[in-house]
Amino acid sequence: MGDAEGWAPHPSVRVTIDDVARVAGVSRQTVSRAMNGKGEISAATRHRVLATIEELDYRPSAFARGMRTQRAGTLALILSDIANPFFPAVARGVFDAAAGRGLAVVVHNTDADADAEREATRSIVDSGAAGAIGFFEALDDESLVALGRRLPLVVADRRAPGEGVASVISDFAAGTRAAVEHLYAAGHTRLGMLDGVVGVDPVRRQEFLAVLTEHGHPQPADHVVTGPPTVTAGAAAVRELLARHPEVTAVFAFNDLLAIGAVRALREAGRRVPEDVAVVGYDDITMAALLDPPLTTVHTDKYELGRTLLDVLARRLDGHAAEHRLLSPRLVVRGSG
């Protein structure tokens, strides 16, 4: 029948550091030393203490420890939308690497909203997280530097906002260049782009326009249509693009979701892909290879990104300076363009 009187934890007795000390015949400070490897302690007593810890199944209180150290064994992962297929793969990499170091990961979903991102940072600081990994898409650099002063911080796919903040970035310029050059090599001269919402990462758009200019095809800004990074937005964006410039024969998209929406909308509009209009996406999410036609896209190793993010954070936790790493994407040519 359950307990209608509310949930009451069982009265289980907690085994504390003092219990271990008593059984091992030492002081609690010595137990602390044995656990944390700090301070001087003889190998003999350390082993003895560790044995009693095992024996009593002693588990230090995260609260009490955090109270002294002001730091928990947990870290934060900030991202805009876990339902966006790009992020789960990254998160998986972070989780796996974190588990290897005994760290728990709390995930904050922000929808790329500035207030949500700010609230997440507050929550993280309050929680005393050991560190944070963030895909910040709306917050200003100043706030990030401030956060970086409170705890080790690594920003992902965003240039380092200032001193002390590490970063791991996929080389969007190189990836974009590879994609657009590929379209030119295939004979296309009228290109359009479906960009993500104008935010802190204008690299793809900038590089797209730069390559166009190099090929002697400077195009007005309205060859770039903007929308949120979703399939439906991609469909709408490509319709908008075709309405403005029916002569376009190739489309480069900010990410695969936009590209997928574009392919669908193009077909509904009676254009064949890739015969009439070529489409190239970005990210190479899992479904890209499974579609018909399979999507030509810029592959980024998302799992590796996740692992790298945690690696950089871990090194920072270990006292190293803030690093900045660049990951290289590669174009994967499939059927769509």
Added chain:
Amino acid sequence: MGDAEGWAPHPSVRVTIDDVARVAGVSRQTVSRAMNGKGEISAATRHRVLATIEELDYRPSAFARGMRTQRAGTLALILSDIANPFFPAVARGVFDAAAGRGLAVVVHNTDADADAEREATRSIVDSGAAGAIGFFEALDDESLVALGRRLPLVVADRRAPGEGVASVISDFAAGTRAAVEHLYAAGHTRLGMLDGVVGVDPVRRQEFLAVLTEHGHPQPADHVVTGPPTVTAGAAAVRELLARHPEVTAVFAFNDLLAIGAVRALREAGRRVPEDVAVVGYDDITMAALLDPPLTTVHTDKYELGRTLLDVLARRLDGHAAEHRLLSPRLVVRGSG
């Protein structure tokens, strides 16, 4: 140049409950009362204290609070693989509902491994989480009941393991029945199934066999091929199935990933889908509708599942008895079968 001497937090002074008490001209106990709404306090002083809290931007220490209450403002979400497209949508629902209640969510990725699930439960108990939501696929009922005695627990897509543990389950029997009956209605009589790894949830397989029996087609167990829930495993499984039973004209899969792999392998084997072999999946992950042919599948509202899980957990936290909810899926007929 960064701080090579290791990461040192800024010396920022923390504003404590005593600071608030002093400024407001009350004792810290009164401040505590004003915050938590417990104990007797006059409306006037409560407002005064709350105002000072706001003014000083006081944020109670989660560690100190947890030390007293043995409970943190965080909850755990245990799942097997965040990279499996089924889970991100659920997670999103959990996150959104949790954010509405000011709870942080720490995610544990287990790969459906018993040891990993056990380790996750240990971590959760140690962290003093307020509650937990879990897709447990390997852990025994006894362990779950034990966990449920330490904190409010809701199991997902698994029958309640015992007293005190809440559950939210998608009605797999109904969904499976709808799918298989649909295949019969389309004229198929030789059916095979691609099952997930044999684990704690045999419902889909059982119901599949039950429907077959009702139609007078009891089939030997080797019409069911088992594999992990991935695309590649689906391809391998359907090849195995065809090797055993070339006469099969319809395949029901444990989930969409298996179904997608099956479709690809069938085509590579020269069979048309759905003309030669019909394929029906389960879950209706996002990509199901985008494939060619679009996948016929059993739709479950994953986001709603996430929200419901958190709702049930929250009610448990508020002192209600453990609930058990059943969510109804619905068949979505598309091109694959």
Added chain:
DNA sequence: AAGGTTCCCGTGAACGTTATCGTAAGGCGG
């Protein structure tokens, strides 16, 4: 052999909050 080092280890205090108990002030019936 006396004094200085080094190596271990223990003692007391502090981190910031909530639970328990105590108590003063006010209201009310007698």
Added chain:
DNA sequence: CCGCCTTACGATAACGTTCACGGGAACCTT
């Protein structure tokens, strides 16, 4: 006007860990 109950608040004591000291024993050093 006195005892009693209620209401509102304060004082004290934990919760379990680590940090800053300090001290004793063993080992050198001269």
